[in-house]
Amino acid sequence: MSKPSLKQTLNDLDTKKISIRELNQDYLKKIKKKVNLNIFIHFSEENILKQIDNLEKDNSTKKLKGIPIAIKDLFCTKSMPTTAASKILENFNPTYESFVTQKLLDEGSIFVGKTNLDEFAMGSATNTSFFGNTINPLSKENEPLAPGGSSGGSAAAVAADLCLGATGTDTGGSIRQPASFCGVVGIKPTYGLCSRWGIAAFASSLDQAGIFSHNVEDASILLQSIAGFDQRDSTSAKVDIPNYFENLDDDLNGKTVGIPKEYSIDGTPMEISQIWEDAIKVLEKKGVKIKNISLPHTKYALPTYYIIAPAEASSNLARYDGVKYGFRSDEINSLDEMYENTRAQGFGREVKRRILIGTYVLSAGYYDAYYLKAQKVRKLIADDFNIAFKECDFIVTPTAPSAAFPLNEKQNDPIKMYLNDVFTVPASLAGLPGISIPFGKDKNNLPLGIQILGKHFDEQQVFNAAVSLERSYE
Amino acid sequence: MKIDKNTINKIARLSRIKLDDKESEDYIKDLNSILEWVEQLNEVNTENVEPLSNISSSILPKREDVSKDSNSSDEILENAPDKLEGFFAVPKVVE
Numbered sequence: 001m002s003k004p005s006l007k008q009t010l011n012d013l014d015t016k017k018i019s020i021r022e023l024n025q026d027y028l029k030k031i032k033k034k035v036n037l038n039i040f041i042h043f044s045e046e047n048i049l050k051q052i053d054n055l056e057k058d059n060s061t062k063k064l065k066g067i068p069i070a071i072k073d074l075f076c077t078k079s080m081p082t083t084a085a086s087k088i089l090e091n092f093n094p095t096y097e098s099f100v101t102q103k104l105l106d107e108g109s110i111f112v113g114k115t116n117l118d119e120f121a122m123g124s125a126t127n128t129s130f131f132g133n134t135i136n137p138l139s140k141e142n143e144p145l146a147p148g149g150s151s152g153g154s155a156a157a158v159a160a161d162l163c164l165g166a167t168g169t170d171t172g173g174s175i176r177q178p179a180s181f182c183g184v185v186g187i188k189p190t191y192g193l194c195s196r197w198g199i200a201a202f203a204s205s206l207d208q209a210g211i212f213s214h215n216v217e218d219a220s221i222l223l224q225s226i227a228g229f230d231q232r233d234s235t236s237a238k239v240d241i242p243n244y245f246e247n248l249d250d251d252l253n254g255k256t257v258g259i260p261k262e263y264s265i266d267g268t269p270m271e272i273s274q275i276w277e278d279a280i281k282v283l284e285k286k287g288v289k290i291k292n293i294s295l296p297h298t299k300y301a302l303p304t305y306y307i308i309a310p311a312e313a314s315s316n317l318a319r320y321d322g323v324k325y326g327f328r329s330d331e332i333n334s335l336d337e338m339y340e341n342t343r344a345q346g347f348g349r350e351v352k353r354r355i356l357i358g359t360y361v362l363s364a365g366y367y368d369a370y371y372l373k374a375q376k377v378r379k380l381i382a383d384d385f386n387i388a389f390k391e392c393d394f395i396v397t398p399t400a401p402s403a404a405f406p407l408n409e410k411q412n413d414p415i416k417m418y419l420n421d422v423f424t425v426p427a428s429l430a431g432l433p434g435i436s437i438p439f440g441k442d443k444n445n446l447p448l449g450i451q452i453l454g455k456h457f458d459e460q461q462v463f464n465a466a467v468s469l470e471r472s473y474e
Numbered sequence: 475m476k477i478d479k480n481t482i483n484k485i486a487r488l489s490r491i492k493l494d495d496k497e498s499e500d501y502i503k504d505l506n507s508i509l510e511w512v513e514q515l516n517e518v519n520t521e522n523v524e525p526l527s528n529i530s531s532s533i534l535p536k537r538e539d540v541s542k543d544s545n546s547s548d549e550i551l552e553n554a555p556d557k558l559e560g561f562f563a564v565p566k567v568v569e
Contacts, residue, residue: 091553092553093553095549095550096549205527231535234534237530238535300514303511303515304512306511306512307512314489323554323555324550324554324562325555326553326555327555335565337565338564339490340492341492343492344492352489352497353504353505355489355491356485356491357505357508357509359485359488360481360485360505363488373515373516374512375526377520378525378526379523379525382526382529413507414504414507429529430529431529
């Protein structure tokens with residue numbers, strides 16, 4: 001059987017080798033066979049059949065007509081409930097469509113369902129969801145593995161071939177790390193490339209929508225579809241969106257890749273250092289100049305992130321008060337009691353932890369010491385990249401410090417869990433585009449990922465390097 | 475220890491999250507270890523560094539200052555847990 005490909009499927013639909021109905025009924029069957037993986041929070045056969053009916057009546061040409069896409073349940077959708085994997089939004093039915101999902105609908109894609117995630121995207125294993133864990137489709141029987149997170153459901157949906165692409169969001173690595181764990185491609189574009197309108201907010205200065213796919217070509221097609229300016233998001237960028245797919249070029253001869261020495265971290269498994277070296281060797285063979293670079297503030301990225309992200313989250317999540325939408329506690333003898341009980345019962349442990357820490361670092365007397373300090377270090381981290389990119393065209397690093405870990409691995413220590421994002425967070429703080437592609441396996445035959453980072457709005461270079469590495473690996 | 479029982483109660487109150495005693499204890503432990511960990515930022519010299527609040531390189535766009543009548547109160551109220559005559563309803567606040 002050939003590998004699933006959105007590009008190939010578009011050709012097959014075009015040449016009538018397969019119909020939209022046949023294609024999506026195939027996917028429906030596959031989804032029903034994999035319910036045990038708990039990939040979807042919301043899935044409705046009736047809804048999919050309705051979308052097929054509507055598309056069959058539609059004679060216009062559309063770029064993604066009939067393509068089955070899975071949507072992270074953080075994007076508001078009119079046709080399906082939106083929960084952010086939280087009890088507090090358990091019964092929320094948006095009356096509006098997010099910018100990104102509207103673009104996908106306009107292109108004629110079919111939404112197969114809403115995928116599981118860490119509650120409000122806070123986590124690295126899709127294990128903080130109110131709706132239970134998602135199981136990594138690459139798990140062996142009786143040895144369930146985590147899919148990574150927070151967009152674990154979307155990564156797993158692509159890995160299990162339950163869709164031809166999926167949306168995700170990435171605040172500190174939530175697309176790239178699960179892509180690495182599940183052996184699929186995941187791209188987080190430049191901050192501002194895709195509108196955040198209609199995405200449940202976590203940390204607004206970091207949140208960015210992106211794509212999971214079976215291969216780099218498909219990612220280039222899908223990213224172009226969801227990118228674009230939107231006046232309803234004040235940080236949405238007014239930039240021209242190139243045709244990434246048409247411009248794909250795997251000839252990297254004469255380019256320079258930066259290899260940051262600070263990403264060699266003590267305790268990183270040998271296998272991860274090995275695939276990193278392998279990727280560098282492949283690039284060297286392709287005529288790429290290897291440049292050792294330094295990003296001196298790298299070690300401060302995680303603590304910076306874990307001040308800024310909770311601070312913004314504590315402010316963003318103030319809106320969940322039991323008044324306007326979502327869950328409201330029954331124990332409501334006064335207004336304050338309603339707020340306090342609603343939020344105590346509606347939020348999970350990790351979300352509460354981040355709201356509390358965020359509230360603390362923003363509170364009177366501590367703002368300068370924590371939040372302002374973190375914003376200043378963030379500037380230094382962003383400057384590191386600006387300086388490095390004067391000497392190189394793109395940067396290559398591992399995506400995650402491990403392969404997928406066991407689902408039941410105890411994660412009692414929050415700091416240990418936060419270390420999952422050690423390679424992905426710096427680029428998030430700097431707002432840079434980054435992709436993870438499968439590259440090599442560990443001793444248990446689990447996929448490992450290589451991350452490619454580019455300059456602001458230079459997604460084309462990121463895609464070109466990724467497609468080049470992918471083609472040499474296959 | 476930065477966070478003690480009083481501090482956690484104050485933050486919980488500011489966050490409008492009710493905590494029971496067991497939770498308070500757990501969060502005191504968690505928050506103290508996280509704060510101790512982030513304190514390594516004090517090693518970094520940030521004198522004369524501008525804080526970075528918006529990474530977006532584009533200038534915030536302006537728009538015409540025009541009103542739009544969307545008349546969407548029904549839509550806005552659609553997901554309300556409790557509503558009354560076109561308003562959100564909450565427990566009585568005035569005796």
